[in-house]
Amino acid sequence: MKKVLIVSTSLRNGSNSEILAKEAYRGALEVGNEVELVSLKDKSVNFCKGCLACHHTGKCIIKDNMNELMLKVKEAEVVVFATPIYYYEMSGMMKTFLDRCNPLYGKEDNKFKEVYLIATCADTDKSALDRAINGLEGWISCFEGCSFKKAxxxxxxxxxxGASKNNEVMQEAYLLGTKI
Ligand SMILES: Cc1cc2nc3c(=O)[nH]c(=O)nc-3n(C[C@H](O)[C@H](O)[C@H](O)COP(=O)(O)O)c2cc1C
Known part of the structure; x- marks a missing residue:
């Protein structure tokens, strides 16, 4: 059994990436993991100001939901990010979330070691996800022992x-959850 955190970063109602995230949640739960899905829709997550105060205090100076969300990332063994593709990259919301995890940088007690990505886009070519995966891998490379598992x-x-009509990808997302 693993502790799994799924972070859904789309702010859209009827979000496709969130629909797939929920399938992964269902799969991961069914096989006995401890799973939590957090949607950023109802959270306040502001831009990192780059003050680096967090390197001394372990906390962010910004008073929003990120201090509690960052602790959820720290304590999970597996983190799954779900994002829409915006201009052939991860969404700004997801990037902001990653930046705001900076209090975890350089900490030896982070539990998260495996990271997955779920992304949706209009383009039919899988290469549409390349930059999002590359960007996420950049973030992952800054955390020792952490690796990118699958997209x-x-x-x-x-x-x-629309995602709910795509049985194939719905099944893939569910199976991803079961194999975490
Ligand atoms: C600002 C914006 C930029 C987008 N850029 C792209 C893009 O570069 N390539 C693409 O294939 N789809 C693009 N899309 C379409 C979304 O990726 C697509 O609708 C996706 O399913 C949205 O996921 P969501 O429902 O989880 O938000 C864009 C949509 C928006 C709103």
Whole structure:
């Protein structure tokens, strides 16, 4: 059994990446993991100001939801990020979330070691995810012992709630959850 955190970063109602994230949640729960899915829709997560105070205090000076969310990342063994592709990159919301995890940088007691990505986009070519994966891998490389495991390619999905009609990718997301 693993402690799994799924972070859904789309702010859209009927979010495709969140629909897939929920499938991964269902799969991971079914096989006995301890799973939590957090949607950033109802959270306040502001931009990192780059003050680096967190390197001394372990906390962020910004008073929003990120101090509690960052602790969830720290304590999870597996983190799954779900994002829409915006201009052939991860969403700004996801990037902001990653930046705001800076209080965890250089800490030896981080538990998260395995990271997955679920992304949806209109483009039908899997290469549409390349930069998002590359960016996430850059973040991962800054945390010792942490590695990128797998991506779910929700390609060719544009309209809200469209993911639920794509049985193949829904199944892939569910299976990802079961194999975490
Ligand atoms: C600002 C913006 C930029 C987008 N850029 C791309 C893009 O570069 N390539 C692409 O294939 N789809 C792009 N899309 C479409 C979304 O990736 C697509 O609708 C996706 O399913 C949205 O996921 P969500 O419902 O989880 O937010 C863009 C959508 C928005 C709103």
């Amino acid at each position: 779910i390619y929700g390609v060719g999905i544009n309209d809200a709630n």
